């Protein structure tokens with residue numbers, strides 16, 4: 050984890066991760082770390098829980114149960130970071146220069162959620178209005194079409 054990161058209340062979501070120092074583009078900011086679970090075990094563990102910090106990786110059969118700095122990084126449709134996967138580790142990297150005092154943000158690209166919506170309130174000019182990935186939106190559209198036709202299970 051980079052020195053100078055702090056967790057404080059965020060206008061986007063309850064708490065967010067901020068940097069007290071300027072960060073250069075390409076810098077690795079922190080790891081999305083936590084216990085590893087199978088997706089199945091996580092579903093069972095969190096079936097009644099409203100808020101989870103699960104991050105799918107690899108072939109998406111495994112999830113990281115977020116613990117520590119990474120779990121406080123909020124979603125934005127106009128992010129200053131991206132997540133990259135390296136040998137089963139998820140890292141948050143800066144995709145542009147970040148000024149001191151800015152909130153650290155990346156796109157969640159959520160998928161495989163039982164929730165009907167994952168509305169986004171990030172406030173970016175290009176806000177997509179949802180935290181789902183394009184792929185997930187496509188999948189849902191197709192599903193809705195099939196349902197309308199009465200072909201879905």
Ligand SMILES: [Zn+2]
Nearest residue numbers: 126169171176
């Ligand atoms: Zn947004």
